[in-house]
Amino acid sequence: MLYVVGMGAGSRDGMTAAAEQAIINSDLIVGYTKYVELLREIFPDKEYSSTGMRRERERVERALKAAESRTVSLVCSGDSQLYGMAGLAFELSESYPGAEIEIVPGVTAAFSGGAVLGSPLTSDLAVISLSDLLTPAEKIRKRLECAADCDMVIVLYNPSSKSRSDYLRRACDIVLGYRSGDTVCGYVRNIGRDGQESRVLTLSELRETPVDMFTTVYIGNSDTKIIGGKMVTPRGYRDV
Amino acid sequence: MLYVVGMGAGSRDGMTAAAEQAIINSDLIVGYTKYVELLREIFPDKEYSSTGMRRERERVERALKAAESRTVSLVCSGDSQLYGMAGLAFELSESYPGAEIEIVPGVTAAFSGGAVLGSPLTSDLAVISLSDLLTPAEKIRKRLECAADCDMVIVLYNPSSKSRSDYLRRACDIVLGYRSGDTVCGYVRNIGRDGQESRVLTLSELRETPVDMFTTVYIGNSDTKIIGGKMVTPRGYRDV
Numbered sequence: 001m002l003y004v005v006g007m008g009a010g011s012r013d014g015m016t017a018a019a020e021q022a023i024i025n026s027d028l029i030v031g032y033t034k035y036v037e038l039l040r041e042i043f044p045d046k047e048y049s050s051t052g053m054r055r056e057r058e059r060v061e062r063a064l065k066a067a068e069s070r071t072v073s074l075v076c077s078g079d080s081q082l083y084g085m086a087g088l089a090f091e092l093s094e095s096y097p098g099a100e101i102e103i104v105p106g107v108t109a110a111f112s113g114g115a116v117l118g119s120p121l122t123s124d125l126a127v128i129s130l131s132d133l134l135t136p137a138e139k140i141r142k143r144l145e146c147a148a149d150c151d152m153v154i155v156l157y158n159p160s161s162k163s164r165s166d167y168l169r170r171a172c173d174i175v176l177g178y179r180s181g182d183t184v185c186g187y188v189r190n191i192g193r194d195g196q197e198s199r200v201l202t203l204s205e206l207r208e209t210p211v212d213m214f215t216t217v218y219i220g221n222s223d224t225k226i227i228g229g230k231m232v233t234p235r236g237y238r239d240v
Numbered sequence: 241m242l243y244v245v246g247m248g249a250g251s252r253d254g255m256t257a258a259a260e261q262a263i264i265n266s267d268l269i270v271g272y273t274k275y276v277e278l279l280r281e282i283f284p285d286k287e288y289s290s291t292g293m294r295r296e297r298e299r300v301e302r303a304l305k306a307a308e309s310r311t312v313s314l315v316c317s318g319d320s321q322l323y324g325m326a327g328l329a330f331e332l333s334e335s336y337p338g339a340e341i342e343i344v345p346g347v348t349a350a351f352s353g354g355a356v357l358g359s360p361l362t363s364d365l366a367v368i369s370l371s372d373l374l375t376p377a378e379k380i381r382k383r384l385e386c387a388a389d390c391d392m393v394i395v396l397y398n399p400s401s402k403s404r405s406d407y408l409r410r411a412c413d414i415v416l417g418y419r420s421g422d423t424v425c426g427y428v429r430n431i432g433r434d435g436q437e438s439r440v441l442t443l444s445e446l447r448e449t450p451v452d453m454f455t456t457v458y459i460g461n462s463d464t465k466i467i468g469g470k471m472v473t474p475r476g477y478r479d480v
Contacts, residue, residue, distance in 0.1 A: 093468065119329075227330045
């Protein structure tokens with residue numbers, strides 16, 4: 001049995017009861033080194049297997065193989081689908097017919113970070129990863145243009161890395177083709193972890209702000225505003 | 241103190257520890273009648289206050305007023321931001337300066353329903369509500385066009401109601417302007433509750449399928465496929 005578990009932002013607080021139960025019921029927990037360390041603090045007595053970044057295929061195959069005879073949790077930060085390993089588990093599952101798969105959802109960074117900023121995600125939204133490791137850069141550019149053009153709130157994952165330090169600036173330039181520099185934006189770094197930082201700022205300011213890969217970025221729609229220092233997108237109930 | 245709490249799909253399993261703790265710590269729990277009934281089964285000894293559909297403003301004001309002197313949880317299904325009451329709580333908070341607000345995120349239907357279908361939400365996505373009560377129909381149409389044009393997975397909330405029985409069909413027609421009728425789609429009804437139903441089908445079939453307001457709908461991107469009966473969007477790890 002393989003549970004592909006979204007563990008939320010990383011603390012026990014942010015895990016669902018179903019995620020916690022899957023881990024407790026598992027004989028083996030497989031994940032990226034950093035998340036396995038977080039879990040080891042919460043559940044010290046379990047058996048763990050970890051692999052480094054970009055070793056996703058190896059990690060998923062190890063979990064599927066073990067799941068043919070044992071109960072295994074393959075853990076992902078945030079949600080287990082979104083930029084997580086649930087999709088790959090199904091893709092590789094045909095080679096491991098003895099492993100039944102159950103997906104356990106979690107709170108993805110968009111929502112846990114949004115709650116820190118206020119309520120940026122009250123209405124229609126687009127979630128876009130700026131990493132071009134797995135998606136062609138041209139497709140990412142098109143998605144940014146489309147999302148900006150139709151006035152959806154935009155959440156950016158993987159906004160930067162050592163080799164992509166100017167990607168957020170380039171994304172802001174695309175959005176600035178459709179939205180004002182005064183558009184309310186925000187970002188949260190290390191959501192729910194030690195050293196959590198957040199800031200509400202304008203799109204023009206965001207363009208000049210260096211962020212790292214542990215940051216989630218929010219670009220408001222034309223209605224998004226600041227209320228008491230919080231980033232708030234109205235849904236429109238006031239007019240109902 | 242006001243906690244605006246996303247309670248997930250409705251069972252205790254889907255709630256985070258932080259959501260459960262907020263409810264346990266509250267003197268009063270305010271929410272829509274249906275969700276208050278669900279919570280009463282889990283936490284029978286709490287004080288509750290419920291209001292019917294479309295009474296959001298009254299509900300939020302009641303919660304804010306009480307939160308000036310007591311600890312209150314304002315509960316929302318799924319996440320507390322997305323089509324929930326977190327935004328309205330901030331908007332109305334200026335009249336209730338004694339009420340401090342904390343947003344407690346939850347697993348929104350997109351992810352809890354996606355986990356039932358498989359892993360439709362592995363990659364970039366757009367979430368769009370088809371309800372034109374709070375968003376102009378023209379803006380919804382534009383968002384559907386943009387999301388379809390840039391090949392994002394699309395999740396539709398509020399796909400239908402008594403007065404909008406043909407909205408899903410019209411949305412499918414818009415997407416069919418950009419995507420093949422064979423595009424893999426899915427829907428889940430009553431996610432995580434009694435009577436949960438789900439189906440994986442093509443976009444052409446979805447167009448002909450009546451759904452109700454308790455249904456969440458998924459339209460795959462050009463890579464989405466069916467694996468062992470599940471709706472799976474690859475992220476591309478296989479090629480890394």
